[in-house]
């Protein structure tokens with residue numbers, strides 16, 4: 001399916017031949033891309049990704065980027081991991097607060113727009129090629145209906161695309177913060193453990209990079225799973241425990257890492273099914289964020305789909321939903337640019 005056919009292209013076209021600076025701001029990394037508007041396409045001129053850090057400012061990151069890419073872009077269009085309201089946001093997993101009007105003044109850029117990063121990912125579908133997505137579970141025919149996007153990264157992003165009969169209308173949600181729903185006895189134990197840190201455990205606490213490490217620590221520290229010395233060493237050297245755990249699980253090197261990722265994949269599938277049901281997303285489910293493409297082989301195993309369709313009341317609907325992974329790590333960046341150029 002070529003998504004671009006169905007996403008809004010109703011831009012005022014006043015940016016023709018001009019440049020847009022797009023940003024994708026997450027809790028771990030910030031990407032910037034300078035795009036030129038050429039008719040209905042956006043051409044990426046330059047890009048950079050830097051770690052998101054509380055001790056630098058977003059203005060500082062942009063100023064540095066523009067020093068290497070001289071000229072003032074006609075607009076700045078931001079996709080950001082947090083609940084955007086009135087062109088302002090306080091990030092969920094980073095101590096940054098952004099205000100569109102303030103950025104406009106301090107950076108001297110004529111127009112600044114801000115949307116949620118998952119809404120940006122939804123707009124980004126317009127700029128993806130067919131091989132930028134890969135099937136987890138494909139259907140021969142994909143009906144035109146609402147779609148849903150679930151994206152685990154530093155946090156858990158969730159968004160929808162409402163099908164209005166002619167076009168898709170992307171919208172943001174904060175569904176990753178909805179309550180975690182334990183089902184099995186082990187889930188209940190994990191839930192009780194999570195409550196020591198947070199009064200109300202939510203899906204983001206388990207379906208995210210930090211969530212992978214939380215599940216692992218629960219198995220190790222509460223359930224008494226052993227940690228081999230080589231794994232302790234890898235944790236010390238790598239600095240990204242979620243990546244260490246998922247690599248060890250995919251290579252089948254350690255039973256606790258395998259169990260951790262089985263729980264992670266099950267939770268991801270169960271929350272994805274809830275998201276699909278709440279949006280009645282018969283048009284398909286897309287899995288994005290930094291983690292999905294990196295664990296694609298695990299998502300292709302039967303566990304994900306088995307857990308996804310297990311809702312006894314709506315199995316028939318869920319069984320017909322196509323599930324795809326977004327492989328292009330620039331989807332949110334492209335989407336922020338697309339929203340700036342054509343989507344408003």
Ligand SMILES: Nc1ncnc2c1ncn2[C@@H]1O[C@H](COP(=O)(O)OP(=O)(O)OP(=O)(O)O)[C@@H](O)[C@H]1O
Pocket residue numbers: 025026027028029030052081093117152153154155156157208209210212240241242243244246247289290291294295
């Ligand atoms: N190979 C991997 N397996 C599992 N998790 C990983 C892997 N590589 C990175 N991660 C986790 O992914 C997270 C970063 O995700 P992402 O690249 O989407 O960053 P982000 O865009 O800044 O996040 P967000 O938008 O959710 O704030 C980190 O928590 C990291 O631990």
